Amino acid sequence: MAESQQLWLIPILPFLGFLINGLAGRRASKAFVNAVAVGSVVLSFIWVTKVLTGLGQIETTHIERYFTWFSSGNFSVGVDFAVDRLTAVMLLVVTGIGSLIHIYATGYMAEEEGYYRFFAYLNLFMFFMLILVLANNFLLLFVGWEGVGLCSYLLIGFYFHEKFAGDAGKKAFIVNRIGDFGFSLAMFLIVVHFGTLDFGAVFESAATRQPETSAGVITAICLLFLLGAAGKSAQVPLYVWLPDAMAGPTPVSALIHAATMVTAGVYMVARSKSLFVLAPIALETVAVVGIVTAFFAATIGLLQNDIKKVFAYSTVSQLGYMFVGLGVGAFSAGIFHVVTHAFFKALLFLGAGSIIHACHHEQDMRHFGGLRKKIPITFATLACAWVAIAGVPPFSGFHSKDAILLAAHAHHPWIYWVGVFTAGMTAFYVSRAMFLTFFGEYRGHAHPHESPSSMTIPLIILALLSLAGGYFPILEWLAPVLGEEHADHNFALVAVSVAAGAAGILLAYVMYVASPGIPDALATRFKGAYNLIYNKYFVDEVYDVAIVHPIEQGSRDLLWRGFDAGLIDGAVNGIGSLSRAVGGGLRRLQGGNIRSYATWVAAGAVALILAMSITGGVQ
Amino acid sequence: MSVILFLLFAVIAVAAAVNLVVQRHPITSALSLIAVMGSLAVLYLLLGAEFIAATQIIVYAGAIMVLFLFVIMLLNAGAERQVPGRSLASKLLGIPVFVLFLGIVCFLIQRFYASADSAVEFGSFTGGGPREVGMALFTRYLLPFEITSVLILVAILGAVVLARKELD
Amino acid sequence: MDFPLPLPVQQVPLSWYLILSAILFALGICGFMFRRNLITVFMSIELMLNAVNLSFVAFSYQFRQVDGQIYSFFVMVVAAAEAAVGLAIILTVFRNRQTLEVDEMNSLKL
């Protein structure tokens, strides 16, 4: 093993930040809080770069074992960190974008109450996210997995005075729990069949097993992992929490719900690549789930008016793309998209935050308009993100998305076509958002102003990354770990997808800049479809009616009042009442009358005589 | 002869006992009881228990029953009132219990006692005279005999405690 | 003692005595159950004791032993003692309640 790189410092720095801010932040000055929060993450980023330079090409996985977390019998779980090329990418993304967003947040959150609390949570998130990425076994990964979920919960519910924030946080956590349910079961199956949770050991023994004996189990494991990933990465049918999660402060949306945490599912599937490749059915399912999600979320995104909601559905949709990438075997492409998406989606959110900040917490695009001139830096940077996500060559989104779509075409052409159509929609709704926000006349009542430099600088950096990110050699870098894609660069296919993007932008321009009456006309014309999509297919409502409500009502009326209080306690109390009734009956026999008592004595005597003289005596 | 005597006095005894049970007035019942005791004394004689027969008349019929009569008269007890009794249990179970009890006892005697049964021959047993009784009482049964004095002491004490006039 | 027997001998079986005893005993039970005067009830008990005595004497004859008779003697003593106490109790009851009705003695219940 190579010399120790002190990997533990990477997550522990933000954790220290969390501790300091959490314990002392309340009474500390903002400057101090800023210094601790930003400083710890930036230091962590620096440490990451130092570690990665130290490790160089990372031909083999670099593992550092610290201590046994718990052990039972032959089974033990260690706190072990590992770095390979995949981890390296993720580490850079997480700490890098994390640093930017921390910096941004110092400006964005400047006037919020609970400032220290926000940063403490954010640091805690970094800690868990880094654990997730660094983990060398499934359980430690799960620690990070759950931890980021927790921070997500805390940060979504940051404005805890508002009911919707609390609701959204809870929803996020619980839906994630459903995913974790799958994740846990997958782990259980792994332990049952492989006896360990260490990545290396599991993958190795999975690969050497006889496929006919273990295929079913591995498929099951992978499907369960998929459930977990679907929860975390907001895939159908568990995507519902992510749009609601926008209740949190915007930097949170950028960091957690766009750039890092939600991609954990993708990371996890990529990490488990060795298993997934042994389970083609599971892989297929991943692809289908991905494309369905991509398409489905994109349609919803078309009609949202809340700028953050639009981006949220966009995130869901983009995550779908990543899943498609994984599902069709283009793991590197999936991760590549993770990276580029982290750039441009973080940028989109931060930009949106900047807009919201400028417009005094207005998020409805119908109250924006013409902001291009009022907040030019924001506009400029957002435009970079726009072109990136719309797949305009040669910007970052184009590269990663095309890598995925090409791989998909090689695999299942229909996925490609749906993907292309979705790309068109993506271009449309992002353009729509851009047009509604920055073009036309200002329709709001606030006095928009440009954000402070602590916010704009990260925007600018991200903008650059969004533009150029596509040229990072991530595919090549990851190839040894995640395998090569064998899709040939078919220019026709590329052209089609680019065209779809262009069409989307064009259509949006027509509808929202050139002739703004069209949307309303269409809405009245296709009222049913419009309502359906506008209300997000009523998925939340269906879940409510079909799952949440029955469980709640059933628990209350059937289980608690009916079974618990009624049946069990009723039976228990019934025994009591019955006993008392018997007692009452006996009391009546005991009426105080001597002659009755004598009768009982005589009758008892008769019974006794009968019993004792007849039993056994008379045959 | 002994058959006739037995039957005669047995019938008297049963009849008197029935009378005791069916009569409403305690005096009548008391007199019936005396009749039972008298006829039993005769049967004792038939069984060769002379001393007991005598005691039966003197102590039982004489002393105890007189005490009863005294009390009945002292309290001026009249006939029971003609109201329905309050004991449901005795009303429902009384007769069945009586019949069953008697039935079982008779059955058992007929069925099982027959093997040990013997004919009563008057005069064949003469161990029931005062001498024999006295011998047994003061040798083997000395302790119980002495102890019964405690019993009687208790009875006296009880009567005194319960029936005396308040001193104060 | 020698006693001439003019009639053709047809002896009484001992069991008849026992059955008579049983009948009297059962009648005593009946008396307790059906009579409502305290004194009569008490007399029913005396009847039962008498019935027992008859059994004792009969058995005494059976074994040609005096022991059974001694028993009945003790029973008489006990009966006497009981009579003294019982009647004293009945007196106190009557003094307090002015009645001998058995059915009135039921204030203690429930």
Next chain:
Amino acid sequence: MPVSTWPSSAEMLRFLPEIILTLAGTGLMIAEPLTGENSKRNLGWVSFVALVLAIFAAIAAHGNPGPAFSNMLVVDGFATFFRILVFAVGLLTILLSLSYLDREKHQQGEYYALILFSIVGQGIMASANELIMVFVGIEISSIASYILAGYIRDDKRNNESAIKYFLLGSFATAFLLYGIAWIYGLTGTTNLDAIRASISNPDFASGESLIGFAAALMAVGFAFKVSAAPFQAWAPDVYQGAPAPVSAFLSVGPKAAAFAVFLRVFRTAFEPIGDRWQPIVALMALATMCIGNFAALRQSNIKRLLAYSSIANAGYILVAVSARSSTGTEAVMFYLASYVLMTIGAFAIITYFSRQGERYVEINDLSGLAARQPVLAGLFTVFALSMIGVPLTAGFFGKFYIFRAALDSGLVWLTIFGLLNSALAAYYYLQILVVMYMREPGEATENLAPMPGGIQAAVWISAVGTILLGIFPDLLSKFTVAWTLTAK
């Protein structure tokens, strides 16, 4: 038949305790009219001393065990145990009575004499080896008890208690007597060992049915005395109506002696037909437990509640009787001892608490006692917990020994029902605790005079004994083991 000579001094010694008590009782009768109103209390102390002497005499007698008076009596460990037990009951009863009689203005020497005579009867029952002694002992004990139950003769409750006790008691005795007659008729003897020998003889003429019949009649008498179902009906009325110290006495003394006799007769004389009576006694035990516990659930009067509780306790003891083993006998002995302690303790508190004329005998009168009189409530709690059978109290070990014996004899079903019954019983004892601890203090808990010394002594002795036996049952169980009824 052997004609015995004048009793030897050893035989006299074996009967010495009863002689002492008889003499003391007679002396009290004589002294009573000669004693001034104010010094009658001293007569109580005389009886106390007599009982202490009797205990010593019983111990002395045990030093020289064996039969006495033509085998009428037998002094063995079993007899000694029960003698000491009933004498101890007498001691505690007298401690209770001293101030009670003062309070009720009935301080008389006769009372103590009656107690002593009753105990004489019970002592005889404990050592009787002859049915005639059984009978006479029961009668002495009972007749004295009848009078004691109606001791406050101008109290209607006392009257009724006495008349019920008397009539029903005599009624049951008649059955017992009839049974004795039949035993005599079937075996020609009334000596317990001889009866056993006669029954176990394979040529036994009359067959088992008649013996069963006779045994059943005797069982009626015993079952009545121990208040076993279905002969239990008298007990609640009598205990409720009798003066509180007498209730205490009646619910333990005669009962303990009756169990002694029950055991001795059935385990000695009727052991050969054990197969016949065991299931019957077991059923009786079950019925007794159930009736006692179920009926107790609905009681509001403490004395009556304790009466039902004593019925239930009789049921537990019958479980041990039905075990038909020497461990069963040990269990009976242990349980009775612990039962004596907790029952007398509880009655002692009631005696004190009820105040003149026994005004406060409802459970609700105890409301909030713990707040006003924590020590008193604590003591009552000890007794209640012991009756429930919570460990570290004597009652727990009592139950434990009983159910061990039952299981040992394969009475699994009875054990289970018994244990469930004891859980059921917890309910009404808890009710007392609830009232004492969890209610607001009521009118009845006010103006409690300080506890008289005698009652205090009785309560503390009972409580300490209850806890001591609960922690170190060996203190007693080594005697029960050594002195159990040995099958010959």
Next chain:
Amino acid sequence: MILLTVLFLPLLGFIASLLMPRDNHEGVRRFTLVFSLIVFAVSLGLIGPVLAAPDQYSHVTDASWISTPNIRFHIGVDGLSLWLIILTTLLTPLAALISWKYIDHRVKEYFAFLFLLEFGVIGVFVSLDLFLYYVFWEVGLVPMYFLIGIWGHERRVYAAVKFFLYTMAGSVLMLAAIVYLYLKSGTFDYPAILARMASGDLVLTPAESLPLFLAFFLAFAVKVPLFPLHTWLPDAHVEAPTAGSVMLASVMLKMGTYGLVRYCLPLFPNAARECAPWIAALAIVGIIYGALVAMVQPNMKKLVAYSSVSHLGFVVLGIFSFNQLGMDGAVYQMLNHGVSTGALFMLVGMMYERRHSLEIKDYGGVATPAPLLATVFLITTLASIGLPTLNNFVGEFLVLQGAAMTNFTWAIFAAVGVILSACYMLWLYQRVFFGRASEDVQHHMPDLNVREWAAVVPLLILMVWMGVYAQTFLPAVSASNAKTLEQTKVNAEFQVQTPRTAPGVIANAR
């Protein structure tokens, strides 16, 4: 000697506090705190020798107590009981702390009962003689009855009586079974009985061992409480004073699960294995049922109580998985539940002290006036729902893993409980702490004071410690569980060799 001290010091405390003057409330409180801290400190001395040989009994005292029948005062500690004892001694001073202001009448009796409770509970955990065990088992009942009945809320009497009767009814049959075992084996001494079973001197036929097992099991199942015998628990918890709830949840319920591990499995391995599917089914139903019912409770304590039903379902499931992981997890989960649910009850109690209500609807927005309380509550909540790095996670994971190894379906259903626990706890948290604070809440919810801090901080530390470095605690537990499992196997093998055994039993004895 240390163990004797730990066991009897509380008894001494009980007596001493009873003897203290009646109205010196402050004195009694201080005495209780200091004295129970001393007990805790002494109990720490148990750890060293036990960790050195966790599968053996350390600190053994074996003296004759009762000669007929031979009942021994046999006590000892192994890896299974060690942490439970420490938990008990730790929670007692904390319970005293949280009762400081809460209890203002009949103070000395209250603290006396607290000591008696500690005595009984420790006794249960250290007894190695079945009879002694039963004695302590019942002794623990009495103080809790009074704690609920005297210092509880409105329906305290009902709850106290229900608690007592439920437990009593459950445990009497265990007594019968203990006695039966004694009659079969001739001893109450637990190690001796096991030795006899292992050597084949004592053979229980299937017809015997099943009823015996059920008799033990019923007693424990009531105590645990296992669905559907749980209905006493919500009532008892709701009505009990805070410290009562804490002690009840944290240590008394463990008496049941401890009994399952300590007695049910080694004594009746075949019966236990035979019944395992049914019991696991009940446990799983309990997990889900408890969670669902907890979700709809309007009362905080009731909610936590039902959550206990759910949590303890995990413990039972783990035990009846019959493998190392499951059992380790189960035992660990006992400790975890003791820490986190104890803390939850403490916090709920603190809120009750401020607001005098347990109804969730009377709260809302508490995080605003009392952020520290909110934070502590949050951490506790997270621990309770099994967030990794906090204690419950390790236990739950091991239990579920163990269950999965035995029967994967169990794990599937049981894991649903993990989802649901998040639902009800977070919903509770949201309703109580989130939202806008009403006037009442705003003014009557001061933040934690020093005394309250002192009560919860040890538990918070434990939550993290046990969650992050389980190796402090687990190896001892593991070793003793390994021995227990071995015992169940020894017997199974023995049964295989015995021709009398029915084939079904062998099939079930893995």
